Amino acid sequence: MNAAGVFVTGTDTGIGKTHASVALLRAHRANGHRAIGMKPVASGCRETPEGLRNDDAEALIAASTPAPAYALCNPFAFLPPVAPHLAAHDAGVGIALDPIVDAWRQLSARADRLVVEGVGGWSVPLSDTLMQADLVRAEECLQDAFATDVRPAIRDWRAARGLPADPLEAFREGGYLQKITAARATRAASPSSYA
Numbered sequence: 001m002n003a004a005g006v007f008v009t010g011t012d013t014g015i016g017k018t019h020a021s022v023a024l025l026r027a028h029r030a031n032g033h034r035a036i037g038m039k040p041v042a043s044g045c046r047e048t049p050e051g052l053r054n055d056d057a058e059a060l061i062a063a064s065t066p067a068p069a070y071a072l073c074n075p076f077a078f079l080p081p082v083a084p085h086l087a088a089h090d091a092g093v094g095i096a097l098d099p100i101v102d103a104w105r106q107l108s109a110r111a112d113r114l115v116v117e118g119v120g121g122w123s124v125p126l127s128d129t130l131m132q133a134d135l136v137r138a139e140e141c142l143q144d145a146f147a148t149d150v151r152p153a154i155r156d157w158r159a160a161r162g163l164p165a166d167p168l169e170a171f172r173e174g175g176y177l178q179k180i181t182a183a184r185a186t187r188a189a190s191p192s193s194y195a
C-alpha cells in the first residue's frame with residue numbers, strides 16, 4: 001500500500017523547504033503516524049566513510065520515524081554545491097526516475113506518511129531530458145503527494161499549539177524577511193550548498 005505523501009517544492013534553494021519538511025514530519029509524528037522524509041536528489045554533500053552525506057537528507061532522516069537507510073532517503077547525492085544536472089554530469093551519473101520511484105515505493109511500505117523535499121526550485125533541470133517537475137508527473141504516488149492539500153492538517157496543528165492562524169502574516173510581522181534580505185546582501189559569492 002502506498003503511504004500518503006507530500007512533495008515540498010518552491011522557487012529556489014534557501015527558501016525554507018527543509019524547515020517546512022521537518023516541521024511536517026514532526027507534526028505527522030505527533031499525530032501518531034509513521035512518517036519518513038526523502039530528498040531524492042541532493043548536491044552539496046560531505047564525504048564520509050559511509051559515502052556522501054547531505055545536510056537536508058540527514059535532517060529529514062533525524063525527523064523520520066522509522067529512520068530510513070540513507071540510500072533510500074537520498075538515492076542521488078553529489079559532492080559539489082552546484083545545480084544537480086551539472087553535478088551529475090561531473091560525476092558521470094545520469095539522474096533517472098527509476099531509482100527514485102523504487103526508493104519511494106520501499107519507503108512507502110514502511111510509513112503512513114512520506115514528505116519529499118525537492119532540490120532547488122520547481123523548474124530545476126535534473127538532466128538533459130529530465131526536469132524536477134517530471135519526478136512528480138512520472139508516478140501516480142508522487143502526483144498524489146503533490147496534489148495533497150495539507151492546509152487543513154497544518155491549520156489544526158497550529159491551532160492545537162496556539163500558533164497564529166495565518167503563518168504568512170506572522171512571517172511578515174516577524175521581521176525574518178528583512179533579516180534574511182540584509183544577510184543575503186552581504187553574503188559571500190560562493191554558496192556552501194545547493195539543496
Ligand SMILES: Nc1ncnc2c1ncn2[C@@H]1O[C@H](COP(=O)(O)OP(=O)(O)O)[C@@H](O)[C@H]1O
Pocket residue numbers: 010012013014015016017018019020056171176195
Ligand atoms: N519561516 C522561517 N522562519 C525562520 N527561519 C527560517 C524560516 N524558513 C527557513 N528558515 C531558515 O532559513 C534557512 C534556509 O531554510 P531551508 O529550510 O534550509 O531552505 P531550503 O530547504 O529551501 O534550501 C535555514 O537556516 C532555516 O532554518
Ligand SMILES: [Mg+2]
Pocket residue numbers: 014017018019056117195
Ligand atoms: Mg533544503
